[in-house]
Amino acid sequence: MAEPTSSVALTVDGKPVQVVPGTTVAAAALIAGTQTRVSVSGEPRAPLCGMGICFECRVTIDGVPHQRSCQILCAPGMQVATARELPAP
Amino acid sequence: MTGVWDVVVIGAGIVGAACARTCAASGLRTAVIDATGIGAGATAAGMGHIVVMDDSPAQLALTRWSQELWRELAAELPREVEFECRGTLWVATGEDEMKEVRRRQPVYASAGVPAEILDSRALAEAEPQLRKGLAGALLVPSDAVLYPPAAAAYLMHEAIRMGAQMLSPQRVVAAGQGRVRLRDGSELSAKRIVNACGTGATDLLPGLPIRRRRGHLVITDRYPGFVRHQLVELGYLKSAHSIASDSTAFNVQPRQTGQLLIGSSREFGAEDTSINHALLRAMVQRAASYLPAIGRLQAIRVWTGFRAATPDKLPLIGPWPGDESLCLATGHEGLGITTSLATGKLIAAEILGEKPGIPAEPYFPARFLGENHSAPVQTLCGEAAHG
Numbered sequence: 001m002a003e004p005t006s007s008v009a010l011t012v013d014g015k016p017v018q019v020v021p022g023t024t025v026a027a028a029a030l031i032a033g034t035q036t037r038v039s040v041s042g043e044p045r046a047p048l049c050g051m052g053i054c055f056e057c058r059v060t061i062d063g064v065p066h067q068r069s070c071q072i073l074c075a076p077g078m079q080v081a082t083a084r085e086l087p088a089p
Numbered sequence: 090m091t092g093v094w095d096v097v098v099i100g101a102g103i104v105g106a107a108c109a110r111t112c113a114a115s116g117l118r119t120a121v122i123d124a125t126g127i128g129a130g131a132t133a134a135g136m137g138h139i140v141v142m143d144d145s146p147a148q149l150a151l152t153r154w155s156q157e158l159w160r161e162l163a164a165e166l167p168r169e170v171e172f173e174c175r176g177t178l179w180v181a182t183g184e185d186e187m188k189e190v191r192r193r194q195p196v197y198a199s200a201g202v203p204a205e206i207l208d209s210r211a212l213a214e215a216e217p218q219l220r221k222g223l224a225g226a227l228l229v230p231s232d233a234v235l236y237p238p239a240a241a242a243y244l245m246h247e248a249i250r251m252g253a254q255m256l257s258p259q260r261v262v263a264a265g266q267g268r269v270r271l272r273d274g275s276e277l278s279a280k281r282i283v284n285a286c287g288t289g290a291t292d293l294l295p296g297l298p299i300r301r302r303r304g305h306l307v308i309t310d311r312y313p314g315f316v317r318h319q320l321v322e323l324g325y326l327k328s329a330h331s332i333a334s335d336s337t338a339f340n341v342q343p344r345q346t347g348q349l350l351i352g353s354s355r356e357f358g359a360e361d362t363s364i365n366h367a368l369l370r371a372m373v374q375r376a377a378s379y380l381p382a383i384g385r386l387q388a389i390r391v392w393t394g395f396r397a398a399t400p401d402k403l404p405l406i407g408p409w410p411g412d413e414s415l416c417l418a419t420g421h422e423g424l425g426i427t428t429s430l431a432t433g434k435l436i437a438a439e440i441l442g443e444k445p446g447i448p449a450e451p452y453f454p455a456r457f458l459g460e461n462h463s464a465p466v467q468t469l470c471g472e473a474a475h476g
Binding site for chain 1: 310311312346385386387
């Protein structure tokens with residue numbers, strides 16, 4: 001089986017992650033070992049449907065919040081931030 | 090059901106709930122009935138902006154008093170009502186609108202409502218997401234934001250705590266001459282009946298000068314800190330009051346959750362709750378013309394609701410000349426959340442024969458009737474008659 005000829009480097013919560021091209025940001029977050037978001041009541045959440053419907057996979061990508069990470073492919077230099085939606089006071 | 094109620098309030102929106110609360114607090118034997126539940130109509134569809142407006146002296150008096158009543162109540166409101174004293178920024182685009190800012194500031198001040206004039210730079214500092222080059226704004230710091238269905242539920246809870254009874258949900262099919270007939274054929278007897286049915290008030294009184302005025306709202310995902318005040322374009326009154334055509338105006342509200350409510354639109358003649366996509370587009374574009382980055386935010390839901398609009402932009406509060414048992418508390422159009430508390434006070438004062446906190450006459454339904462006060466009323470037989 002051939003090794004991937006290239007890889008994509010990005011960061012998840014500041015931690016460097018290498019993925020093969022075509023990997024979704026949701027997968028990169030799982031590789032980095034983190035949940036994607038925190039619910040209003042403070043529960044950790046992770047991708048559920050994997051097809052852009054459930055909105056549980058939302059992360060902040062390059063400063064833009066509420067991006068559905070299961071619908072976006074990793075790009076070189078991308079900065080992904082998870083769990084930035086803190087529960088309401 | 091036993092005996093004669095002192096008051097039966099028809100409609101458990103925020104206005105009906107406020108009336109029930111003041112009546113119960115005055116020791117009146119009070120019942121409330123609604124076809125669906127508490128705060129399910131326009132109350133649940135609106136923004137929840139507690140705002141002083143000065144379209145007319147009567148509107149200023151009613152909204153100012155109401156805002157004060159909300160501020161007095163604020164400390165005891167439960168957390169889920171999400172009451173926040175955000176302040177309103179009336180945003181002026183150019184010098185002509187700044188003239189209006191300078192005209193309104195002393196009007197508010199003379200009514201005891203502090204208001205501050207912000208120049209272009211102060212406005213940019215107060216709300217960095219607003220586009221550059223706006224002329225300034227009028228800041229009304231004492232205006233507030235709340236979550237209307239929770240506020241209505243709280244007012245009703247208070248009414249019940251003070252002795253009011255919430256009857257099981259059922260549609261009222263006729264009301265007058267001290268009797269309220271329900272769909273199942275049963276009847277309630279009441280010394281006074283308060284019609285607080287919003288746009289539905291005309292079902293019981295077909296002659297009422299109330300029209301349904303549809304509005305759209307968008308709610309976004311959570312973007313805490315995107316804006317800090319309720320932002321309204323200074324031309325809002327102009328837009329809100331153009332009777333002739335559909336209109337939109339820039340009106341954005343930050344919620345405690347970090348979500349934004351984006352409004353507003355006004356339409357006559359729209360009878361269903363569907364979305365008018367052309368009007369929705371115009372509304373969002375209007376918002377983006379003030380807040381350019383708003384187009385990058387994620388909207389999660391759009392809905393519509395119906396305001397109960399009267400021809401003179403004032404609500405119908407007080408006795409109905411066609412029937413001495415009947416009072417109205419409807420026609421609040423876009424100000425029902427704000428003016429619910431003052432409406433409750435005016436209705437209780439009317440029923441008790443007391444002098445209210447402000448003159449009640451400007452809101453009397455009688456202003457729309459001829460000199461002989463002849464009014465169409467619905468009898469218990471369901472036929473229109475003249476009383």
